[in-house]
Amino acid sequence: MSVNIYYKSTVPKNNLSNLIFFVDEKFNISGLKKYISGTQYSFISDLLKNSDFKKKILSFEISSKKKIILISIKKKNSNSEIENLGAKFYDLFSDQKKNNYNLNSDSLRTQQKNIVGFFLHGLKLKSYIFDKYKTKKIKKNISITVTGRNKPSGEDQLNFKAIEEGTFYARDLVSEPGNILHPDEYAKRLSSLRKLGLKIKIYDQKKLKKLGMNTLLGVGQGSIRGSYLVTIEWKGLRNNSKPLAFVGKGVCFDTGGISLKPAKFMEDMTYDMAGSAVVVGLMKSLALRKAKVNAVGVVGLVENMPGGNAQRPGDIVKSYSGKTVEILNTDAEGRLVLADAITYTEEKFKPKFIVDLATLTGAIIVSLGSEYAGLFSNDDKLSNQLISAGQDVEEKVWRMPLNKNFDKLIDSKNADMQNINYVGGAGSTTAAQFLQRFILNKTPWAHLDIAGMAFSKYGGALNSGGATGYGVRLLNKLIEDNYE
Secondary structure, three states, X not given: OEEEEEEOOOOOOOOOOEEEEEEOOOOXXXXXXXXXXXXXXXXXXXXXXXOOHHXXXXXXXXXXXXXXXXXXXXXXXXXXHHHHHHHHHHHHHOOOOOOEEEEEHHHOOOOOOOHHHHHHHHHHHHOOOOOOOOOOOOXXXXXXXXXXXXXXXXXXXXXXXXXXXXXXXXXXXXXXXOOOOOHHHHHHHHHHHHHHOOEEEEEOHHHHHHHOOHHHHHHHOOOOOOOEEEEEEEEOOOOOOOOEEEEEEEEEEEOOOOOOOOOOOHHHHHHHHHHHHHHHHHHHHHHHOOOOOEEEEEEEEEEEOOOOOOOOOOOEEEOOOOOEEEOOOOOXXXXXXHHHHHHHHHHHHOOOEEEEEEOOOOHHHHHHOOOOEEEEEOOHHHHHXXXXXXXXXXXXXXXXOOOHHHXXXXXXXXXXXXXXXXXXXXHHHHHHHHHHOOOOOOOOEEEEEOOOOXXXXXXXXXXXXXXXXXXXXXXXXXXXXXXX
């Protein structure tokens, strides 16, 4: 399914499209008299007497070839409410045979900015389908011509499109099967982003070994595929101000390694690289909209396999930071990838802050389900900015505790630390506490555990099931509101 949006000043003559109008909560249509015929007005007025206004979107068949659609808009709406209306429109009308629509933006009776833009944004986000490997493609299209004065500006259209493309790119990456998007292929795809003006640097195994990134390399050593660290830089400012840094876990497939996962649902572990996909999608969005900010994305790409050379429980490895880690469970691998990536990002780029994202623990799903990502941070300001941004775009986060008393749960008798808490409890917190040890210079840092948010079997408000792209819009909003 594709959605095509066109912008025109006036309604085309001999318009054969279905008509979309905005009305108030009471479905008052008196303002539509100049746009529809008297017969149509009387017909709809009669039908409205017995209509359910709670539905927000009502459709009236004017003829076998034409319908008039009324969308109820409150006086004050959050942007998310408008986006959700757009998504609902998609759900209601995406399977129609006649999918040409004229949206009359002049029918809006509210001064709220960009209602049409957010409505179409929600519709576009909901329309995403991953059918790359289907032999029979879905060929239907929705075509919407927007007329009137309340269209989004050219700049706003560009920004919406950039966010959509970044989100869709993240969803595409997460949706790919593990035999296609292994670390070698992933690194290759990232190199193609140079054409957008992003500076890409790829560190292969040889370079990583020289750098001493042994916790990252240890995770991937059981796979025939390579392991990589990739940096993605966007310089939207002419000055050399400190960049904003985003770090993502990219475990392209996670069997658990020698600590093998159960077979049931292991196929879902293709999405264990969702944190990295969010970082990549965000960086693509920033480049496409020419964001006035300096930013860097860093992703660690590995495959966790139980091969003959795989890392063993009981192994001790030395991280890039110099700290040693005892591996008690090879399925607690994401934190090992992030450990080296976080320290390298802090040392190399000296950023204003670091936000890392990972499908890190099943425990966060037990805690928060699929409603919130877990937020762990050493900085109140950054935490509050993330919470606010999440509320605005309905990609919510919930702050969870960090405390030095948790450290004893990951202290090791044989090394500086161990990679799992075997005492039990606080699984997500001890994982975050582990990561915090690799922030060496007190850089403001936040960890987002997105295990419950990256993938949805049932779909959500703005996605139809599968990869959600959660995090791209959240981090874009964080930057837009606070750092541009």
